[in-house]
Amino acid sequence: MLDTGSPAPDIVFEDTEGRTVRLSDYQGKQAVLVYFMRSTSCPVCNKHVQELIRSRNEFEADSVQVLVAVPEGRQEAAAWKARRQVPFPVLHGRSSAPHTMIGLERKVFGSMQQSGSILIDSQGVVRHAHGATMPTGSYDRKGIAAAVQGLRTHG
Structure with missing residues (x-):
């Protein structure tokens, strides 16, 4: 997982339009x-996306x-985005799952996909990084709010 205060890696994604x-x-x-x-089939993650939309x-x-x-491919991501009416860009990895690119994968009797979030400021510095194996702990609302507040007070 990325470290808060470190430069964000320049991860390359692809959106649902192929860009x-x-x-x-x-x-x-x-x-x-x-x-x-x-x-995209995780009900808890879908609930978190609805909170982001609100x-x-x-x-x-x-x-x-x-x-x-x-973690799904472009076609499945595009179908999910349309079905759920997600107004944000939906991304997937070009050569591997986006999660793997930032260290959100944990090996337990094989591979278990983690979920989480990162907040990167306009200068490319990680201001918040949080990951969880259980989806119920993946959306750190308070941590994100504090990091966004920090953006306001520190530029």
């Missing part, structure tokens, strides 16, 4: 919150772009 999306695309422009779902105006007011990363 390349790099975390560095947002540098110098706005902060980015990436929520990593365990899977908080959309607050994130926009703080100039934070929300992105949702899923």
Whole structure:
């Protein structure tokens, strides 16, 4: 998992339209919150995405772009995005799951997908990083709110 205060790696994703999306695309422009779902079929993760949607105006007011990363491929991600009416860009990895790219995978009797979030400020520094094996602990609302507050007070 990424360390708070460290430079964010320039991870390359693909969105549901097939466009390349790099975390560095947002540098110098706005902060980015990436929520990593365990899977599009995870009911708890879907609940967290709905909470992100309900908080959309607050994130926009703080100039934070929300992105949702899923381990599934582009077609399945696009179908899920349309079915759930997700207003945020939905990303998947180009050559591997986005989760693996930032260390959100844990080996327990094989591989178990983790979920979590990262907040990267407009300068490309990780301001919040949280991961969990159980989806119920993957959306750290208080931690994200504190990190966004820190963006306001520290630029």
